[in-house]
Amino acid sequence: MGLSALLDHHLGARGDQPALESGARTWSYAELDTTTAERAARLRAAVPRGRVVLAGEHTPDALIWAIAVLRSGLTYTPVNANLPTDRMREALDLAHPALVLCCTADAAAVRATGHRVLTPDELPDEHAPLGDRQEIAYSIFTSGSSGLPKLVNVGHRGIENLCTAQTRLFGIEPGTRVLQFSSLSFDASLAEVLVTLAAGGTLVVPEWDGGSWVQAVGAHLAAHGCDLVTLPPSVYARLDDTAKQGIRTVVFAGEALSEVEYRTAAKHSRVLNAYGPTEGTVCFSVAELTRFSTTVGTPIDGYSARVRTADGCATSGTGELVLVGAGVALGYEGRDDPAFTEVDGQPAYRTGDHVELRDGEVHYLGRVDDQVKRLGHRIGLGELEGRLSRLLDTRAVVLLDGSSLVLAHTADHLPETELRARLREVLPPWEVPDTLLLVDAIPVTESGKADKDALRVLARRAPAPATDPAGADPEVVRGIVAAAIGGDIDLTTSVFDAGGTSFTLVQIQVDLAERFGEDEVQDAFDKLNYDFTVQGFLDALGGAAAPVSPVHAVFAQVSEDLADLALPTSDLARAGGAITVTGAGGFIGGHVLDRLLGTGRPITVVTTSRPERLVERHRARFGKREGDFDGVAFLGYADLDRAPESGWGPVVHCGFEVNHLLPLERHLTGSVATTRALVRAAAARGSDRFVFLSAASAGAEFAPFTEESLAAIGDPYSQAKFVAEAYASALDRPVDLLRAGLVYGHAPQEEAFLDRDVFTWLLRLSRRLGVLPRLSGLVPVCHVDDVVSALVAAADAGTVPGVRSLLVHRTYDLDALRAEFGLDDARVVEPGDWLDAAAGGGADSRVLAALRLWLADDGWAEPVATTDRQIIRELRQTIGD
Template identity: 70%
Template sequence: MGLATIVARHLSAGGDRPALESGGRTWSYADLDRVTADRAAQLRAAAPEGRVVLAGEHTAEALIWALAVMRAGLIYTPVNANQPGERLREALELAEPALVLCCTDAIAAVLRKEDVAVLTPGELPAGQPGDWPVHEIAYSVFTSGSSGLPKLVNVGHRGIENLCQAQTRAFGIEQGTRVLQFSSLSFDASIAEILVTLYAGGTLVVPAWDGGSWVNAVGTHLSEQGCDVITLPPSVYARLDDDARQGIRTVVFAGEALSEVEYRAAERHSRVLNAYGPTEGTVCFSVAEMTRFTTTVGKPIDGYTPRAFDGTGYHASGRGELVLVGPGVALGYEGREDAVFTLVDGEPAYHTGDEAEVRDGEVFYLGRIDDQIKRLGHRISLTDLEGRLSRLLDSRVAMVLDGASLVLAHTCADFTEAELRTRLREVLPAWEVPDVLVRLDSLPVTESGKADREAVRELARATPAAPDATGPDPEFVRGIVTRLLGEEIDPATSVFDAGASSFTLVQIQVELAARYGEDEVQEAFDQLNYDFTIEGFLAALGGAEPQASPAHEVFAKTSADLAGLNLAPIPSTATEGAITVTGAGGFIGGHVLDRLLGAGREITVVTRSRPERLVERHLARFGRAREDFSGVRFLGYDELSAQDGWGAVVHCGFEVNHVLPLERHLANSVATTRALVRAAQSARRFVFLSAASVGAEFVRFTAEALAAVGDPYSQAKFVAEAYVEQLACPSDLLRVGLVYGHTAADEAFLDEDVFSWLLRLSKRHGVLPRLSGLVPVCDVRDVVTAALTAADATTTEGEKTVLVHRTYDLAALREELGVDDVVEPAQWLTTVTEGGADSRILAALRLWLTEDGWAHPVPAPGRQIISELRQRIGE
């Protein structure tokens, strides 16, 4: 079945079911059937045959025009309308379209200079329905090229229905399934998002977008409304906050290799699939459902066969270049022949350039065999980029990737560095703009006369900051931030306000350290008080006075807010034994909830997760039956006013993140604590699980006391305690040490636990860092007992307790790990960094090691907490 027939048939069969939603408006299948038929007629009147280039992004209107082009039987060819004008004009020169349809006047104004019909929707002529011939090319998508120009992949009709059938089954899409349409229309992933959803009778959802950050718009939508299925590159998923991630039922990773970090983050909230498919293969070649992390990209979908090419032949198993074989392989590149397209056993085949291992029909991705890389979700070839820049600069150039930085070495003397950076941003899309420029009299070469890329890397590392007498290079810093965020931000804007996570901040720090020095950048980051703005960093690196700690300002604002709370006691109307729990999706909160289930108590769970997802995860984690949750009530934080009988409250919900700025904790975990406290005035008792890192002594909440608390996370706990103490009912503060006792089903919670990573890395490298104090630890089972005992207490006054079951000194840790060598923290960090440890974990460890350890020994040799932890994390 051809593309036009698939679109028409499935739109006409959907009736009044919702097909498309965006910005509060809904189109039924019947609506889209009627609208796309009319628009297809208009397109045929404007372009009786050939190719239609569509320039539009991230709107329902652009998506409907995309469907109209497909339905018209013309060659659907989307382009990224946000590219520089010069790149767009290169694309049009290659495509030779019969019509360019621009969804906005601004795009049309850029492209009207070309000798081609450029129209906006309002300029299309009227048309008449007809039985139009269908071109053998169903759609075309631009991808990187080897001649300095983009390549245009022409895809036929034969693999499209296989794609729809396979992804419908694999993704679990059915009538009513809500699929978020994330991908740019210029990516072939958008074709699958659109066609598969409508083929299955689902609902496409396009988030409301104001033209700013698309990723931020998607994150906001996910936090507020969630989705059933979304397809994302792992690097984009990494930029979503936890609220957004919890809104996803099924996440399909595609476009980049999936790392274990992203997999483990995703599997906590969602069903995880890993899909693979180059543009040259009708979007998708294979899909894997991930229940544990491996490098698998699954088995091929219907109609495809994998082959491993080792230079001598095409093998059904083994290691080599992955070759796709089957009718879904593209027809080829527009205007050129290429040896990557061939025949194997009489079927169309495509050499991917990816190294893989094929075992029993399953494909395991190993990496690229050439010089292609992925940046911001786009595949680019360094050779392609070299060719284009060589012509642009009229000089020899070499492109290398050094860590995460893209380096351009060149011999051009016609521009200053600032002029060259400006020129590059004008002609290149953001994902191709180099981070580092190295001007040379001549390029270093190997004995064979080729560019010596390793020498270029060394020269780049030795290149001093840009020749700016006033200090560091603002353009270099801006370039790193722009690439990692995927958008430009105002130099005074916090990266967190622009949608960054704490992991993004670590990536920024690592890349800046490679240019300006690790110690210098660390000192600048320390001055920024765990936040980052471009102008703040530049000032700190340039020797500006350190910023004042936010503690005094936070104390002043918090004190004023506390004074206005006026929390009067309200008699509880709850059933005897009723209890409310927060943080039930977390490590401790999950154990608290599980202890309560089946005890005959009236349970309310306050959560920011979708209740059905929380239940599914709890069933899998604790082996419970669904009926154990019968009678459990779920409330969102925006529904707290609906709770009229609180009983006792056990508040465990607090994000554990030691590298977030205090202000971010205030806006998240402290804000939810405040909301809970305000709503729970009728609670019989309120128990808050705080942190021992706040301090061993319970002192009055003052600006000085807040500033004396070590890290922002612990400061946030101290602020939250101040809110809890405003309650008129008895309130218990339980400060707990590092909590362990993880079961096999709890292992995912250890992936971001700082201390467990210190143990892993110390054992792996045979060396421990010298600690300044003791390590206080607790067993989760005893923490749960203490929390529920406090909740059921009948005293009229609340208790303040520090709960530490055992402390470990350096000698005890050496014995536990079998490690003799002990070095200073800085040397230890250098050792594990060079050993390839995850930089995001290292940032938290760097911070953790600068804090003073616990000062009060608790000897309990019978408690083997670290021994159990070590066995759980293994090597």
């Protein structure tokens, strides 16, 4: 079935079912059928045959016009509407369009190319019958290709296979809500649209004001969620936790998936990993992951895989991946390419990807050529190098140094600021180099080729010393930060106020270290008190003194608030009042809730999650039935003031963001603020007891709330727990403060909760490396069952006075850890050497940065042994040994 016939069939068969929604507007299948058929007829009247290039982004109207072009039988070719004029002209010259349909607010830049450009309003109001389909169904410019762009022509043969396979593998059915994330200029958008409509699902286009698209998507997911989302891992990493929790199934595509992103996603969603070059009708293979793996799955319907080695093509082994099947593209517009070939009489495409083909599964290893992916776009380094050499009219070399794109050049007539501005004018963002290296002459090897290893050494030495603030271009720093948070930022705004997380901050530090030097950046970060602004970093890098610690101001603010808190008073609730639990979507709080279910007592869950999502995840995690939640009421923190004014029994407060890098001031507006609100609600509604799960890292001694005590605590997270304890202690009824060590006891289905646990990563990496870092103290641990027992017992203690307890059931020293791993003393190394080995082993840079901070801590001082549980052994078995 051809593309236009496929759309005709599915759009015309579903009547009033919802096909497309954006904000408050919904289009039914019948309405979308009528609208796109009418628009297709107008297009066919304006263009009897040939190619229609569509320039449009992220609006329902642009998407509807795209479907109209696909239905018209004309060749559909989308293009990025924001390309620089010169790049747009090159693309259109190659495409030779009969018409450029511009669905953007400003068509001037597209008109400047000299091609026939019309907006939808300018199309003649004439209609023509749809003619026979053309051989080419659609064409896509290879994402981010440089120099002369390549245009991939794709036929009709693989489209129905794509729709059938992804419908089945992704679990799309009538009513499934599928986010339309991808730019129309990416072939991923075709899969989002065609597969969803073929399956009877609903395309969801987030409302967008023209700013950051990633932020718009994140806001939509946080507010409304979605059943299916396809994203590059680097985009997923920029979403906040609330947005991630709103995704039922996430399909990763476009970039290699790291273990960090997988573990984060698996905590919230079903996870699939998909692979496919543009030259293969969007998708070649899909894997559903229940544990992290480098696999990109097995070929979808209509495809088979080969690896190309020196001995030819094989069905297993290691080599260049060759796609074989009907979905292979027709070729590149205007050029022959040996990558398109035949295997066993079937169309085939040599991908340039280095893979291992094992037991029918494809495991991605990297590229066999010089193509790389940045921000989801493919860049040919050699082609970009040629383009920049022509632009600068001098010799230029482009290379990767880690994740940094380096341009080495000899254009000494251009100041760096002017050159950088010029590059931003003519290149799309994913092609702009991170580092500009001016050299007198390009070094060469004995064979006369550019010596890229020598250039990497020069690039690492190039940054100005930290004592020279002029060496740090504010726009360079700002660009690095903007890339990490997915949107622009001014010089004085905190990354946390701009939507960043602790992982964002770590990524910023890693990227800045590649530019300005690891030691210099670390020294600057040490002065920033766990916060980050561009201006603050520049000042610190330039040698400014460390800012005043926030402890004094925070203590004064909290003390004043505590003095004026004026907690509501009411009679204590009668025995048997509802027990209130927070953090039920987390690891410990989930176990508390599960312990309470089925006891017959009423339960109130206060949560930031959607209740239906929390129930769904809890049932999958603990094997509960929907009826088990009949006695459970749900409240959001914003609803506390509207909760019934009586009937609360004890409160068990476990909900607190575990974030050791978040500045103390930010904790005050986050978890501390929600603790304060819960304390007020408990007082107003007669709660007879308040149990707070605090952290052993706040200290072994329960000191009074003083400025000195607050300053003595090592990190902002632990300080925030101490502040929250002060708010809880303001209640005039029994308050239990339980400070827990590292809590483990995870079942296999709970492994995703360990995705950001630093000590777990130390164990994972130590096992892979066969060496342990030398620890300066003890590791305090406890078991979740024992912690839950202590929390529930405290809640059931009636009117007896509250207690202050340490929940550290066991400590492990270095010798105990060596015994667990079966390592002798020769396999214990200094932390710096261990981190170097982990980095060389491919560990994620963000994990390494967090481990660097963790290993610098002194650890727990006093040994504890109150349980015989083999807690670390259980943890090792959970994470895989």
